[in-house]
Amino acid sequence: MPDTNGSFQLSSLVAMGLAAAALMASEVLKAFATGLVEGQRALNGEAVTKRATPAHFWAFVSMFGVGFVAFVWFAIHFAGYMFGLWNWPV
Structure with a gap:
């Protein structure tokens, strides 16, 4: 008998x-389009300009x-252990 509560949780x-991936993707697409992430600041607190963005932008993309x-x-591992998918032992 399937565990409907587990299916709902999954x-x-x-x-x-x-939802989190869509939110992050929207930020990445905005950064690609404008060259800036909204509110992006340099280490000294100044607003980052387009001239200073490439290194910061690619660092952001790689961290993402x-x-x-x-x-x-x-x-994948959380689902496997918590919901018993793929018959992994708990």
Whole structure:
């Protein structure tokens, strides 16, 4: 008999992950379009201009990529252990 409560929890986890991914994707697309992330500041607190952005922008993109891979890894393992997917032992 399927565990409907577990299925609901897994669906909620997936929905939260998709919402977070959509939010991050919108920020990345905005950064690609404008060259800036809204409110981006240099280490000294000054607003970052387009001339100063490439290094900051690519650092942001690489951190986003690493964070995304880490989140996917965590979500797969969390689902596997918590909801008994793939018959992984708890």
